[in-house]
Amino acid sequence: MEPGSNVSWVERLRTVPAAAALPVGIFGLFVLLVLPIPPLLLDMFFVLNIAIAVAVLMVALNARAPLDFSSFPTVLLFATLLRLALNVASTRIVLVNGHEGGAAAGEIIESFGQFLVAGNFAVGLFVFIILLIINMIVITKGAGRVSEVSARFVLDALPGKQMAIDADIAAGLITADEARERRRDVTIEADFYGSMDGASKFVKGDAIAALLILGVNIIAGFALGMITHGLSAAEAGELYITLAVGDALVAQVPALLLSIAAAAIVTRVADKRDLSGQIGGQFSDPRGWLPVAGILAAIGTVPAMPQLIFLPAAAIAGGLWWALRKKAAVPEVVEEPEEKPDPDKIDITEVSDQTLVTIELGYGLVPLVDAAKDAPLLTRITGIRKQLSRELGFVLPQFRIRDSLEAGANDYAIMLGGLAIARGTVRPGKLLAIDTGDVRSQPPYTELGIQGQLTRDPSFDCPALWIDPSARDMAVAEGFLCVDASTVIATHANQELLTQSHQLLGPSEVSAMVEDLKARAPALIDAVHPDPLSLAALTRVLRALIADGIGLAHPQPVFTSLALALQSTEGFDALIDAVRADLGARLVARVALPSERLKVVTLEANLESAILGSMIDPSTGQPMIEPDLAGLIVERVNAAIEEARGPVALIVQPPARRALAGLLKQRAARALVLSITELPPTQPVEVVAVIGSEPAPPTGLPSPAAETDAHGDVPDMAMT
Missing domain, CATH: 3.40.50.12790 (FHIPEP family, domain 4)
Incomplete structure (x- = not known):
C-alpha cells in the first residue's frame, strides 16, 4: 500500500474482475477464432450465446425509452462477434470431426440437425433460408431504415434543442446543473441513434456471413468427406449437410432474437411504461374487441369454415370485451408508494403560512369547530365571509381556523397576515347577554336577579354578562341580546375585518374584478387599466377607496368616477380626492339617507x-x-x-x-x-x-348682587 493511501490491496482487487471482464471477453473471442476447442466447451458457448440473445431481447422489451438501453449498439457488436467466432469454431469441428458422426461436432449441433428438422437436411436447409429471409429482408432492413431516419431527425433537431436549453437557463427556468444534464441527454440521444444506424449494418452483415459460412460448410464437407475420409457422395452429403444446417440454425436463432431486439429499440416511443405495459394498455380498450368477436362469429357461420375454431375464438373475443368493459366502468385507484420524509429536508409550506385571515383558538374552544357537534363556529365564519364578500364587492380568500397552544384555554385571536388585529375571551357553554341600551338597569344588574359574570361585548364594547343558557328567557325579557360563544367570535371577526377590509384586497382579487367588469363594460376598463393604471397601481387606489368607506359591491360607478378623475390628474392623493368628491353621496349614505x-x-x-x-x-x-x-x-x-x-x-x-x-x-x-x-x-x-x-369666560369681577351662601358657594341664580 502506498504511503498515505487509505485503500487496501483487497479493496483494489475487488474492482479488477469488473474492469477486466470486457478485455478478457474480447481475448476469449480471439481464442475461439484461432484455437480449436473441444465439443463440450463449444456446446457451453452455444448455450451462452442463446442466453445472451434472450437477455438482450428482454432488456429491450422492458426499457421505457430507447435511451434506457443506450449501450445496445455496443452489446450488439460484441454479440455478433461472439456468434461469428462460434461459427468459425463450429466449422472447424464439423470439418475435422464430422466423419465420426453427429455427436463428434457437439450435442447441440446434432440436436438442431436431427431433432428440429427430423433428420431431413433439405427441410433444415429450407427452414434456415426462410429464417434468413425474415431476418435480412423484413426485420433488419426495417430496423435499419428506422434507425437511419431517427438519426437524421435527431441530428436535425439538435441545434434547436441546444437553443431551447440556452433560452431556459437565460430565463431562469432551470439551473446550471439542470442545463448541463439536459445537454448531456441530448448528446447521448444523438450518439445513440447514430450508433444504431451503424449497428443495424452488423446484423445485416451477420446474416450474409451465416449464408456464406453455410455454403462453405456444405462444399468443404463434400470435398473432405469424399477425398480425405473416403465417403460416398450420398454419405458425405447426408452427414456434412445435416451438421452444417444444424450449425447454421444454432447461430441463426440468437441472430433473429437480436434483430427483434434492435427493431423493438428503434421503434419505441418514449413512455412511462415498458413495452408490454404500453401495448397492453393500448389494447385494453373494450371498443376494439366487440367488432373482432362479431367478425369471427360471422366467418364461423359460413358452412365451409371450421366452426369449431372460429366460434370459440369469437366467444373468447366477446369475453375479453365484456371483461374489459366491466374493468373500465370501475375507477382505478392508484396507490402511490408512501414516501418516507427526509428529516434534513425543510419544505416551504413548513415555514410559511399562505392564509391571509386566521382565527386561533385555545384548546378549550376546539369543540366549537368539532364536526360531531355541528361545528357552529365554522358555520358562522362561512356566513361572515359571504357577508363581507357581498359588502366589499370581491371574494375573500378562505379563512383558516387552528388551535394555539400558546393561547389561554378560552382565548381567541383574529390574525390578518400573521399579525393579531384583535383578541378576546369567551366562555363555551355560556351565553353572552349584551346590554344594547334597552335594559332598564345599570351594571352589575344585581336587582334584575340574573346571575352572571360581568364583562363587555368585544365587538361593540357594550356592557354584558356571561350567563347560563337556562337564564336566556329571563335575560331576553329584561332587554338583553343573548348570543353564544361562536357568534361572539364570528361577530368580533366581522367587525375587525371590516375596519381592515382594505388589506383583504390584493392583485388577484382586483384582476378577477377587472375581468368580470370587462365582459360587461370593456370601454370602461380600457380607460383605466392597464394604461394609465397598472394592476399594482389600480390595487393601491381601490384599497385606499375601501379604507375610506367606498365599497366595491357596485364597481361600475367607482370605475366610472376613476376614469373621469384620470382625465385631470394621475397623482395618488389628488385622484382619491377627486373620486371621493364624485362619490360623495355614497359616503354620506353611510350615516344619513x-x-x-x-x-x-x-x-x-x-x-x-x-x-x-x-x-x-x-x-x-x-x-x-x-x-x-x-x-x-x-x-x-x-x-x-x-x-x-x-x-x-x-x-x-x-x-x-x-x-x-x-x-x-x-x-x-x-x-x-x-x-x-x-x-x-x-x-x-x-x-x-x-x-x-x-363662549369666552367672563373677564370682570362678579356682580355686587351676587351673594354667597353659608358655605361660600355662588348661588345658581348668580352663575353665568
Missing part, C-alpha cells in the same frame, strides 16, 4: 386656519395637529355624537380632511370626516356643534 338631515359638526374658522397653518408631516404631506388641540377635537366630536345619539359628519376644508380623518378613525369611529367638496348639494344638514366657538 338623502332625504334625512345630516347631523354636522364643523370647525371654527380660526381653528381650521390654525390647523392648516401648522407644521407639515414630511412623510404624509398632511398638517400635524397639536396634541392638546387633537384631544379637544376628539372630546368635542364624541360629545356631539352622544348629544346627537348617533353618527355625525365632521365637515372641513379639503386640505385638512386627511389629517382629521386619521385622528378620528380610532378615537371617534362613529364620526364621518368629509371635505366640503364631498357634501352633496341637495343633502339637508343640521349643524349640531361648532368646535372652537365656545
